[in-house]
Amino acid sequence: MNKWSILAERLVKHRIFNALIFSLILLSAVVIGIETYAGLAEKYRTILVFLDRLIIFFFVTEIVIKLIARGNKPWKYFSDPWNVFDFIIVAVCLVPAGDTHFFAVLRILRVLRILRLITVFPKLRLIIGALLKSIPSMGYVIMLIGLLFYVYAIVGVFALGQADPLHFGDLHHAMVTLFKVLTLEGWTDIMNIHILGPVSEGNQQIxxxxxxxxxxxxxxIGAMIIMNLFIGVIMNSMEESQKELAKELKGIKHKEKNTDELYREIIEKLDDLNKEIRNMKMSQQK
Structure with missing residues (x-):
């Protein structure tokens, strides 16, 4: 690695540099939030455009510095999925504004810059990593929920459809109704249609x-048991992610320890070599 790569690597690992990037992400979030207010956005348009370009400039500079820090192998920057994530977000922000709907949509995607907070906080990265790892296991849980919905929807259509065609008139209406029931929002009103009789003297009987x-x-079954299965799968993935993270940190510390030992050995050998050179000079002088 040349001196520029070493300097860039030290800069990337410096606490002030990381604090600056974190501050820029927060500033980006504030700028995008202000733009949602038409009056403020029009009033401070010049300042907001300047801040937007300044933030993008620093984000691009950050990526360039990280590429330089990789020395003669800049492609190793993309070996880290989080670096790829950052690169895609910044690339989207570089799309020029245009009059077409396509470019307008891409410019709206600037809000993705806020997601860079995930790469700043290790705990957030751990949670996202756990969620991604739990996707294969959650697939079976989703399949189980699908079967549950399908069976209960069919039963609901045949048993309740005639009395309540609005909610159980056919299969897809029944599944939408069951989704509302699963969220526990207004499910008692739907149930009361079927368990309560007509009003008689101001009272209703079951x-x-x-x-x-x-x-x-x-x-x-749906809200209590299967939702707990979801939570269990995610928690299990989080435990696995924590173990992997602890293993990586242990490996890094071990490498640093080996590096320190190697540095000491080199210094000792250099000292021994200097002593031998001095002894040789002294013997020649004699």
């Missing part, structure tokens, strides 16, 4: 209990 069993069993 005429059937089996709809209660239908809705309550769906909520217990």
């Amino acid at each position: 005429v059937s209990l089996w709809p209660f069993l239908y809705f309550s069993s769906f909520i217990l």
Whole structure:
């Protein structure tokens, strides 16, 4: 590595540099937030455009410095998925503004710069990594939920469709209704249509209990058991991610320790070599 690469690597690892990038991400979030207010955006348009370009400039500079820090192998920068994530976000921000709808949509994607906070905080990276790792396992849980929805929707259409065609008139309406029930939003109103009879003298009597069993069993299985399965899968993935992170940190410390030992050995050998050179000079003088 040349001196520029060494200097760039030290700069990237410096606390002030990381604090500056973090501050720029927060500033970017504030700028984009202000732009959602038409009055403020028009009033401070010049300042906001200047800050936007300044933030993009620093983000591009950050990537260039990190590439330089890789020395003769700049492509190693892209070996880290989080670096690729940063690079894509910055590349999207560099798309020029235009009058077409396509470019307008890409410019709106500037809000993705806020997601760079994920790469700043290791804990956030751990959570996102755990979520990504849990996707394969969650696929089976989603399949189980799909089967549950399908079975209960069919039962609902045949058993409740005639009395309540709005919610259980056909399969897709029944599945949408069950999704609303699973969120626990207004599910009692839907259930009351089927368990309560007509109003008589200002009172309503329960005429059937089996709809209660239908809705309550769906909520217990769907909202309680299967949702806990989701949580369990994610927690398991987080534990695995924490173990991997601890292993990586241990490896890094071990490498640093080996580097220190190697440095000491080199210094000792140089000292021994200097002593031998001095002894040789002294013997020649004699």
